[in-house]
Amino acid sequence: MIEHTTDLRVRYKETDAMGIVYHGNYFTWFEVGRVRLLDAAGFPYRALNEMGYHLPVLEAHANYKASAKFDDEIAITAFIREMPRVRIKIEYEVKRGDTLLVTGHTQHAFIDNSGAAVKPPPEFMAKLKESF
Amino acid sequence: MIEHTTDLRVRYKETDAMGIVYHGNYFTWFEVGRVRLLDAAGFPYRALNEMGYHLPVLEAHANYKASAKFDDEIAITAFIREMPRVRIKIEYEVKRGDTLLVTGHTQHAFIDNSGAAVKPPPEFMAKLKESF
Amino acid sequence: MIEHTTDLRVRYKETDAMGIVYHGNYFTWFEVGRVRLLDAAGFPYRALNEMGYHLPVLEAHANYKASAKFDDEIAITAFIREMPRVRIKIEYEVKRGDTLLVTGHTQHAFIDNSGAAVKPPPEFMAKLKESF
């Protein structure tokens, strides 16, 4: 398993008229956690892009347990629990201190610059394997 | 079952560097579809708010089948297939012409202004029943 | 002068914890007004893109006079008061009924796919001239 935790502060822009973070913004935070996880795994998402690979989202899911407010300090942990094959699944936990706010996951395909589905690049798989 | 379709055009703001609509933005479109569905059912979300009710999201899910681009004409259909009890589940289909782009659902609780979970207001339930 | 008015409803996503529309979102609405203005002038922004032209923003400005709330019906009027030369300036008025909420403007350059500053395409200028 690979996991990595990223901290952020809630932006006013991310709140809504209920006074809490708009539910859809957690998917942006999942993205932040995912990008930092790949950084930590030694294969930044930016490097994948520069090699001509993209990871479009096939599925996105979130369960909301508690809400966050403006300026809260938030920790997003992203997990890869299984070595990806054609698809990659990433799971997320969003916490404020010990309070679990949201859990979720995303599934991604690998595509090339033409938009065709492709296998993950071998260098990427090799790098992930080091962490499993 | 209640259903309602809302049309919109893709905003440039909603696209990302892949040249397509960022996956998280579909949850905003789900919201647009949900709000217009409640309008069409005769009980606008704004009226619920004014009565002191809110519908925070408990669960959000999306499956991505095809992508949308800037300025595409998009149709969002929102469905309530079962009479809500304590929670309300709404399903969504996002299409461009005949092409199904994204499906998904959200689950919502009813809370009052203090944040406490409450039953849906009887007027709201009565109005929904008319449509079932 | 060219002008065009576009209507929209405030999304919950667009509100913030003050209970009003987040100020930065008016720039997205300016974009909506700008795109529809170009549609109405007979030269959609999408057509410009397909010809290899883009209109990056050089300057953006807004003055806030009154606030908008969730579900408000909003009218955005975009104006081109002077024939563009190298740059194009677009002005905006955002209203709810007779209430003026926000005024502003954006200035744009024309660039090609390589990012180089270019003159506006002659077909575009010819089309705009028809409206002046």
Place this chain on the structure above:
Amino acid sequence: MIEHTTDLRVRYKETDAMGIVYHGNYFTWFEVGRVRLLDAAGFPYRALNEMGYHLPVLEAHANYKASAKFDDEIAITAFIREMPRVRIKIEYEVKRGDTLLVTGHTQHAFIDNSGAAVKPPPEFMAKLKESF
């Protein structure tokens, strides 16, 4: 003068189909810089909110000189150059390394929970004066 610099990384969500950060998102970054500036000045925006004060935006302006891309490391410097009276003006510089990307400013009113314009709280003014 008070100034403070905040670092952030560009989120994929913040990019658009031109492959660069959408112009409107700089106003969110200005907010991030502004909030951290008030933190550094010893009077967090959150504390103002809890005292019943809000700082709605009266005017927002940005000049765009160069673009930012996904994952760029960005530094936002916010400046208060003059002691506020009824209004407060904050200026911003957004850089990537030595490259100046965007400059801008916002003007804010002080309002209370009822939405009425009020003077800044004396504690806030006293704290700012320490930094001038």
